[in-house]
Amino acid sequence: MSSSNVTVEADVPPPNKHPYHLVDPSPWPLVASLGAGLMLFGIILFAHHNVHWVFGVGLLIVLATMFLWFRDVVRESRVPGLHTPIVRLGLRYGMLLFIASEVMFFVAFFWAYFHFALYPEHVSGAAKAVWPPAGITTFDPFHLPLLNTLILLLSGTTVTWAHHALLENDRKGLVQGLGLTVLLGMMFTFFQVVEYAEAPFAFAGGGIYPSVFFLATGFHGFHVIIGTIFLAVCWFRARAGQFTPQRHFGFEAAAWYWHFVDVVWLFLFVCVYVLGAGPTAH
Structure with missing residues (x-):
């Protein structure tokens, strides 16, 4: 309590x-x-x-x-x-700059995707200017991709619950919220592995669409794994009582990173899965 x-x-x-x-x-x-x-x-x-x-x-x-x-x-x-207060301020600036650099990291992937999506005539060897390229069968965006979107959105609420519990000095709520967030992150990774295993296109020799798809979603999945580990470390530290309402920058940085991962996935879901959908695989 x-x-x-x-x-x-x-x-x-x-x-x-x-x-x-x-x-x-x-x-x-x-x-x-x-x-x-x-x-x-x-x-x-x-x-x-x-x-x-x-x-x-x-x-x-x-x-x-x-x-x-x-x-x-x-x-x-x-x-x-x-x-000291100055050191804590510097740590926050450092984390914000790190997340900004990660944003530019994903801007490059979105740039590559939209370059070919908006100008499909630039696809080398394409017989017809269309996106997705002819012969590519895409995922149904309202199947596994939608499920993973709901999982990440729910994880954003649980990590916010954990943060609020910490500010209220509710250690039990902090541990429970962090534990649920870690489990949801693991679920997201599991379903992405299932999605890749059932992909209707291959990465090797599949052309430009599989390249930009696996590059963008794969690196996002890698960031989800990093964020899950980040939050898991915070879970162990929370159980050990190392966070207080006044001193908890390690958890705060993990929460910022996780919200960044959530926002990137929303852009991926809308731009790559929904707007970029073609003939879908059953």
């Missing part, structure tokens, strides 16, 4: 003589770069020589670095006085 006596935390004086945040020396940026480089090199080896283990080693290094780096960030956030 929510508590009516919400305590207000006083700002602890910073441990330094200034209110700003100086990053401590850390090995994780270098280790993460090495792991990402191994993954890229492994993809090349897999594509040309069918060698798998290099990519696997790089992936393990990246996953281990993520866990250890996130652990250090969580520990840092719990040091009294380190996250």
